[in-house]
Amino acid sequence: MKLSALLSPERIVLDIKERDKNVLLTKLIKNLAELGGVNDVAMLEKEVKEREDLGNTGIGRGIGFPHSKSSQVSNILALLARPAKPVEYGSIDHVPVSILLLIVAPADGDNNEYLHTMARISRLLGKSEVREQILKAHSADEVMQIITKNE
Amino acid sequence: MIALHKILLHVDATLESQRALRSAIFLSTTTGATIIAVHVVNKHVVAQLARHGTQTLADVEIEIEENGWRYLYAAEEEAKNAGAHIVIMQEQGYPEEILPRLATEYQAELVIVGLAPRSRSDATRVHIADQLIEHAPCAVLVVK
Numbered sequence A: 001m002k003l004s005a006l007l008s009p010e011r012i013v014l015d016i017k018e019r020d021k022n023v024l025l026t027k028l029i030k031n032l033a034e035l036g037g038v039n040d041v042a043m044l045e046k047e048v049k050e051r052e053d054l055g056n057t058g059i060g061r062g063i064g065f066p067h068s069k070s071s072q073v074s075n076i077l078a079l080l081a082r083p084a085k086p087v088e089y090g091s092i093d094h095v096p097v098s099i100l101l102l103i104v105a106p107a108d109g110d111n112n113e114y115l116h117t118m119a120r121i122s123r124l125l126g127k128s129e130v131r132e133q134i135l136k137a138h139s140a141d142e143v144m145q146i147i148t149k150n151e
Numbered sequence B: 001m002i003a004l005h006k007i008l009l010h011v012d013a014t015l016e017s018q019r020a021l022r023s024a025i026f027l028s029t030t031t032g033a034t035i036i037a038v039h040v041v042n043k044h045v046v047a048q049l050a051r052h053g054t055q056t057l058a059d060v061e062i063e064i065e066e067n068g069w070r071y072l073y074a075a076e077e078e079a080k081n082a083g084a085h086i087v088i089m090q091e092q093g094y095p096e097e098i099l100p101r102l103a104t105e106y107q108a109e110l111v112i113v114g115l116a117p118r119s120r121s122d123a124t125r126v127h128i129a130d131q132l133i134e135h136a137p138c139a140v141l142v143v144k
Helices: A021-034 A041-053 A111-126 A128-136 A140-150 B015-031 B043-052 B057-081 B095-105 B120-135
Strands: A012-016 A058-060 A067-070 A077-083 A099-106 B006-010 B034-042 B085-093 B110-114 B139-143
Touching (some): A012 A140, A021 A041, A021 A077, A021 A099, A058 B085, A099 A111, A099 A128, A111 B057, A128 A140, B006 B095, B015 B057, B015 B139, B034 B043, B034 B057, B034 B095, B043 B057, B085 B095, B120 B139
Parallel strands (some): A012 A077, B006 B034, B034 B085, B110 B139
Antiparallel strands (some): A077 A099
16 A cells, blocks of 8 residues: 555644654644544554554654554554654664654554555655655645655 | 673564574563664675566665565564564665674674575575674574
């Protein structure tokens, strides 16, 4: 599944003010839940954060990719966020995170599709030209166009 | 006895790599060490596949990179389901150079690699293990 199929302008949040990783994750999960498709937001938050505690999801180069399988959703849901300033995320390369992508997938969903989707997204966001364009974008619509064009 | 805090794990598509992951998970859950799982887009392999196949070098690289992320996320899922601590990363270059460098950079106490029995087709991977044993700054566990 392509990232452009999971996102829409309302699932792209620019210039988030939160600077603390934990607070930021809470906000992303809340924003995701507000768009629908989440049964119990508190449970989802617990699951995402428990997975994060077992291993930081910063994949380097300024990308944070919090993800989890959850019984609280029936479809893969995504939300892309760009903090106003890079956030200390504890990534393995120590680069503060400037783009975050939250992905939650059904616990009993197709694991191959999930892994394939995660792999596609990681490769896409690993491209420096895509990251630079997203960082310079002025609107959620523009970010959406960048993603669609580069997939 | 070596105190384990960080284990560098080489991840690829092989069965031996999956066995290596299980060893890393066991050690992580026993000691609390963090597994740093790395897949390398191996330039030797990219060049070889592009030379003998129909895809361009860039296309081969894209395919290997995407597959690499898939192996990494699968490893991450298995490790986290077992309660092991893991972070994942992908690099491009030559594993025999990158693995010792990462082991030094992240101060890993152990590097784990999977290795199939020696055969002509596994020449590259045998080379990786040989180089690792010689150049890694720490203990190396080769899982067959």
